Amino acid sequence: MQKELTKIIVLLSSSKVGEKITVNGWVRTKRESKNVAFIALNDGSTIKNIQIVADKEIISEDILVKINTGAAISVKGELVESKGTEQSVEVIAETIIVLGEANPDEYPLQPKRHSLEFLREKAHLRFRTNTFGAITRIRHAMIFAVHKFFNDKGFYNIHTPIITGSDAEGAGEMFHISVFNPENMPLNEDGSVNYAEDFFGKETNLTVSGQLEGELAALAMSNVYTFGPTFRAENSNTSRHLAEFWMIEPEMAFYDINDNMDLAEEMLKYLVKYALDNCADDLQFLEKRLIDEEKSKPQNQRSEMALIEKLNFVLENDFVRTTYTEAIKILKNSKPNKKKKFNFIIEEWGADLQSEHERYLVEKHFKKPVILTDYPKDIKAFYMKQNDDGKTVRAMDILFPGIGEIIGGSQREERYDYLLKRMREMNIPEKEMWWYLETRKFGTVVHSGYGLGFERMMLFVTGMGNIRDVIPFPRTPKNAEF
RNA sequence: UCCUCUUUAGCUCAGUUGGUUAGAGCACCUGACUGUUAAUCAGGGGGUCCUAGGUUCAAGUCCUAGAAGGGGAGCCA
Numbered sequence: 203m204q205k206e207l208t209k210i211i212v213l214l215s216s217s218k219v220g221e222k223i224t225v226n227g228w229v230r231t232k233r234e235s236k237n238v239a240f241i242a243l244n245d246g247s248t249i250k251n252i253q254i255v256a257d258k259e260i261i262s263e264d265i266l267v268k269i270n271t272g273a274a275i276s277v278k279g280e281l282v283e284s285k286g287t288e289q290s291v292e293v294i295a296e297t298i299i300v301l302g303e304a305n306p307d308e309y310p311l312q313p314k315r316h317s318l319e320f321l322r323e324k325a326h327l328r329f330r331t332n333t334f335g336a337i338t339r340i341r342h343a344m345i346f347a348v349h350k351f352f353n354d355k356g357f358y359n360i361h362t363p364i365i366t367g368s369d370a371e372g373a374g375e376m377f378h379i380s381v382f383n384p385e386n387m388p389l390n391e392d393g394s395v396n397y398a399e400d401f402f403g404k405e406t407n408l409t410v411s412g413q414l415e416g417e418l419a420a421l422a423m424s425n426v427y428t429f430g431p432t433f434r435a436e437n438s439n440t441s442r443h444l445a446e447f448w449m450i451e452p453e454m455a456f457y458d459i460n461d462n463m464d465l466a467e468e469m470l471k472y473l474v475k476y477a478l479d480n481c482a483d484d485l486q487f488l489e490k491r492l493i494d495e496e497k498s499k500p501q502n503q504r505s506e507m508a509l510i511e512k513l514n515f516v517l518e519n520d521f522v523r524t525t526y527t528e529a530i531k532i533l534k535n536s537k538p539n540k541k542k543k544f545n546f547i548i549e550e551w552g553a554d555l556q557s558e559h560e561r562y563l564v565e566k567h568f569k570k571p572v573i574l575t576d577y578p579k580d581i582k583a584f585y586m587k588q589n590d591d592g593k594t595v596r597a598m599d600i601l602f603p604g605i606g607e608i609i610g611g612s613q614r615e616e617r618y619d620y621l622l623k624r625m626r627e628m629n630i631p632e633k634e635m636w637w638y639l640e641t642r643k644f645g646t647v648v649h650s651g652y653g654l655g656f657e658r659m660m661l662f663v664t665g666m667g668n669i670r671d672v673i674p675f676p677r678t679p680k681n682a683e684f
Numbered sequence: 685u686c687c688u689c690u691u692u693a694g695c696u697c698a699g700u701u702g703g704u705u706a707g708a709g710c711a712c713c714u715g716a717c718u719g720u721u722a723a724u725c726a727g728g729g730g731g732u733c734c735u736a737g738g739u740u741c742a743a744g745u746c747c748u749a750g751a752a753g754g755g756g757a758g759c760c761a
Contacts (some may be wrong), residue, residue: 240721440756440757441754443759
C-alpha cells in the first residue's frame, strides 16, 4: 500500500505533473457543481490541501454522497496543472475509494473556524484542523531541533528517572506513586502509612525535575541534557501551567554562569531559527490566524509585532543581561511603581519579582528578552552557587515577552561545605541526598545548567495564548480526558 | 486556591423592564444554478435556555447553591 502512495506535500512541491498518482487523506470540504465536485484533501504532511477534481461522469453519485467533511478517502488519478486560481496543481480523479465515512450529522468539525475551547473538548479530532496540524508539525520540528542542537555540540542525552524516591527536589507538589489499595493501606503502629511494604519499599513520586541526576551525569560526561516528562501536582489554573509537561535540562561541567547564559541564548535562537527555516507555511498560517483573532480586540491590546516579525526580532537582538539588584532599581523608579499601579509595590531589595514586574521589564522597559542574574539567596533553591557577597546566588532567569519565565537556571554550588550548610539552613534532608553530596566530595568542579519548559517555548514560537493548545493531550487540574 | 467573566440549536452568538409560539449566521436535509475556492440562491428540519432549589399570576431574564469553561493572580518551567 505505502509504496504507491504519495504525500500531499510531495504532490504540491514536485514536478510530478502529468504522472498517475495515488493519494490518501481526510476530506476537509467538498464543493459540488452540476458536472464536477471539488474535494479539498489533507493528509497532515502540510497545511495545504490538494484539490481533487471528481468528474461526475467518472465518479459515481453513490461514492460522492459518502465524501463528507472528515471522511477518509483514497484517490487514484493524474496530477495536472489547475485551471483554478487558488492552487497550482490538482488531481483529476479516476477512482475514489471511501476508506472511512464520516456521518455529517455527527461529525463535529465544520469547515470553518472553531473556538480553541471547543476544540480542547474534541482533542481526539483537533489534529484534523489547520491550527493543530500546524502546531503538531512545529512541535515535532522543535523536538527534533532540540536534539540536533545538543547532539551537534557534543552533548549526551540521558534519561533521568520518572519515578523518584527523593522528595527534596523542592520544585513543588508531587504526584505520589504507590501500588497500595487506597482503601486499605498498610499502617504502622502509630497510624502512619507503612511505605516499607510498598513496591519500592519507600515513598516514591513522579519526577518534578531531572536536574539532580543530570548533575551526576555531567560530573563525568561533561555535557549532558535531559528532555523528558515532568509532573507537578500544583493546583495551577493558568494558561502557562500543565500538570504534565516536557522539560529540557542541560547540565554542563566547566561552565560558569556566563557560559550558561551564552548556551541558553544560543539554544533559544537556534530553535527559533529552525522554526523559521523549516516551518514557514505553518508559521504564516498561525500568524494570519493571530491577526484575524486580534481584529476583534481594541488597538492597545493587539500585538506590536506579527508572529514572524517577532521571531526574527528575537533572533537578531542580543538578550539584555542584568542583575536582580539592577532590576529592583529600575522597578523602584518605574512609573507604575511610583504611581502605585503595580499590585505589589517594590519597596526594597529582597522582594520576589511578580509577573507584573517581569512583564514591565521585558515588555515596557527593555522591550527585549531579559536574563536576570544574581538573585537573593533566600528566594532561590539550595543548590545554587553562592556569591561572595553572602546575599546572592548565581541564578539566571530568562524572561520572554508574553510568557514570562521561559528558562530558570544557575551555576551550581560545587563546594561541599557551602552546599551542606545551605541544605541545613533550608531543611533539605541531607541523609536522603547523600549521593548528591558525594559528587562534591569526589572530583567536584564548577558546573551549571538550566531548565526550559518545552511547552512555553512552543507558546512563543507558535504565538498561541494557552499552553493547553501546544500539547496534544493537556493534563491540568480536573482534566485527564483522552 | 483566590478574584472575575461566561454557560441559549451541531458550532458562533443575539434575546429589551420578567409577559403570547425563544431568534440569526454557519452546519445539516431538499431543490435550483454553477471549474468551485469557508461557492451562491430558495425552502425545510433542529432547543433539558448548564444543574438543583426559590421568588412570582408569569422566569432564558430576578435570588440562592452547585457544576463546567474562559481571563487574571499565586506557585513555577
